[in-house]
Amino acid sequence: MDRLGYAVDNLYGFFHYTTLSRLPERLAVPLGRWLFKRMPLEWFDIYDTRDERLEVDLDGLKLPNPVILAACYHDPKILEKAMRLGFGAVVGKATREPREGNPEPTILRKGKGFVNSDGYQNQGVEELKGIFREIRGDIPLGVSITGDSIDDYLYVVGELGPFVDFMELNLGCPNTDYGLSFYSKPERTRDLFKGARMCTSKPLIVKVARGERYSDTNFGVIVPNAIREGIRIIDHANTLEVEEPRFHRGIGALSGPELFEDTKGNVGNLHTEFGKDIRIIATGGIDDPGKAYRAMRRGASAVGFITGFITEGPMLPRRINEYIIERLKESGIKNIQDVTGAFWL
């Protein structure tokens, strides 16, 4: 990384440590987003690590590098800016109708991460079509979808398909009423996956729920159903549902470093069991280059994060990508795809 890159990295670290991490959340969150939208971060040519050794192909979804900004943001200005910060892909979010999200507070600090009660705040399909049509960027833009019924999911897939590069069926959201309901009748995912596959030819991802009580269903029903219906990209995983009396529903969604061991373990198990049939995105607790690389050695083809982006700042994608290139050089490997599942490296 050049001097300017280090300077931006250090400045962000200083600002986060002295200001964002100390202000009450109700001020820190809007301040962070306000500044992010207005600071001309993308003016500097310091984020990209274009290098063909980093290119990955997730069952037809081609990314310039394996670092994904996971679903969280619905503001088009934030998404468009994030697409210029060295990520390999960026994910927005959608439901059929507009949603205001849950009442405040919606994000609180918890340990080294956050607990959120976001409630899928977004503009709804009609407005999102215009938004996604307008967003410019030279990396893939995807959208994370949830709904109150299978019909809702399929409607969004069908309507937004032409305007995005890929779609993620989110089955693991603790913050909406329907969010985790597939886990009480997991066989219904077969209808969802079959329907979604028929509604679009764009790459589809299934993002599964996290937590011991969902794990058997992920391995026993949901991933096998996805494979059977031709969806071969699995994102492990969403946040962890935790009790949180400060939120109106009494529960919240934990993100951040506490999730990493669970992410790594489950990615490894998914790779062992289904590795020849699926491509895995490891999401949850990745906030430094070493963790990203370890998740890939366990079996991930790409990594996603949100909390790390907030706590570590805009240079994290580049730091991860440069770290990967260094490791590839050391081990004489030609492409990051050969690291997937190579735990001995």
Ligand SMILES: Cc1cc2nc3c(=O)[nH]c(=O)nc-3n(C[C@H](O)[C@H](O)[C@H](O)COP(=O)(O)O)c2cc1C
């Ligand atoms: C404020 C917030 C909003 C989120 N919204 C979504 C969403 O709309 N759809 C989704 O699939 N995941 C959503 N997530 C989950 C993240 O995409 C990710 O799976 C989770 O935060 C774990 O990654 P992390 O530890 O890097 O944050 C959200 C997370 C946060 C913190």
